[in-house]
Amino acid sequence: MRFLFILPDFQGGGAERMTISLVAGLRAAGHDARIIVLRDLADHDVPNTIPVSILVGPDQKFGTSFRRRLRDTWKLRSLVRRMERDGRFDLVVSALPHADGLLRRIKHPRTLFHIHGPFHHELFALREISRRKSNRWLRRYKAIYDGANILTVAPGLANELRENCTFRVANDYPQPNAVEPEIIRALSAEPEPDLPTRPFLLHVARPAPLKRHDLMIEAFERSVIDADLVLLGKLDDRVLQLVSSSSRATRIHTPGFRANPYPWMRAARVVVVTSDFEGLPMVLLEALACGTPVVSSDCPGRGSRQVMRGNLAPFLFPLGDADALADCLRRVMANPPKIEDAALDGFRMRDAVASLERVAALPKL
Structure with missing residues (x-):
């Protein structure tokens, strides 16, 4: 099976570490798994056995302006198409809003968003600072996640999207974090x-x-x-x-x-x-x-x-x-x-790999 994972970068915490570990686990199980990062920033070591592609070069800025989003969407769509000359991806999984937004715009039919945490607490905290900014981010999240297929690391996250953010969730596939x-x-x-x-x-x-x-x-x-x-x-x-x-x-x-x-x-x-x-x-x-x-x-x-x-x-x-x-x-x-x-028990990498294999084998997400 072929898996593609998309991240903003390799800075940060659990979502980045989990993605690296999951790709390593899939490759150890004999699958073709690789990563695209939107920018070349890293806190975490990535095994040299994992293929990594970088979307935005060191002389280019990654941002949220309309022109940059248009450029990055085109670059991501082109890169995924080149990668799929060797065969279609069974799953294309992104994590964190910047990566999720780009993946949503290229409209790949095997898209899944890996949700690592709740959104509404962040939005409520932002509302205390600026209601206008909070509403803008809520609209942005709605454009990305409303009606989407998601992987969730915890059982309450899909309900959090439905009830607190009023997003429609097409399908929720449980995918707990895991370790080796x-x-x-x-x-x-x-x-x-x-x-x-x-x-x-x-x-x-x-x-x-x-x-x-x-x-x-x-x-x-x-x-x-x-x-x-x-x-x-x-x-x-x-x-x-x-x-x-x-x-x-x-x-x-x-x-x-x-x-x-x-x-x-x-x-x-x-x-x-x-x-x-x-x-x-x-x-x-x-x-x-x-x-x-x-x-x-x-x-x-x-x-x-x-x-x-x-x-x-x-x-x-x-x-x-x-x-x-x-x-x-x-x-x-x-x-x-x-x-x-x-x-x-239930949090080992073999459990996570088996879970993704089951989702990838579905004829339609």
Whole structure:
């Protein structure tokens, strides 16, 4: 089978890592799978066995103006047609709105949009700043996703589009995020000289407000546990100011972005997700693959609930509740749950590959 995946770039977090892993998994299963990125920007290492095409050259700007959208639509349509001289793609899958918008405009008959998180919380937050801008983005999203076929990483995302964004969903194909535990464990064993010498909690996130670094720091202060806190990722001035003004600033580490975060996950006593909204956080699965306990907010979309089951269920806390998070931190440090291989059942790469194979085999999406 032939699969094409389209991304804005290789910067960012879970959606990009998941796409790279999924393409690698499909190729390992004997399929022709490849990636188009709209621009040549990368935080993540891409295996050289994965064919990657770049849509916009280094001397060209990628943007949302009408002229650039017209240019990029033509370039993407032409590139896909050239690739299909070797045979039609069984699925063309894009992730994130910029890529989704371009794919919608070329009208490929085997199009699927891979939805990694809910939209309405982002739109509501934007509305607090500018109702006009929020309405403009809602119209843009509606033009892309209304009546579309989608892959969803969590069971609540299709309903979120229908009920909160009032989009029509043609077909919803569940496609949970997945990991290759053996690969992650091998990467986690690589040397990392910057690990703290004391026990530490780990929070891995970009500095977007929805990731709630403020909540993580506040709960860390309230927990008064004898451990350090590591905030891994590119942090902006807003987050760094939160750190410097914290009553426990001397126990908070900010080592920056790491292309291989797994040695940090393996060494951590617990990995924490504090987001206000997510689909199915990749960091939870990656931490479990490293054998590390996790604590998570109960994100809309219900993806975190899928992961936080069995002996992990007591460590799912209500959105935005610093006291509940602090309590989870105290309990998980005092009595960490044992992470069994079964914690990743349903979230292994072979499950994701089999799911995509079933969808690709459908005569009509």
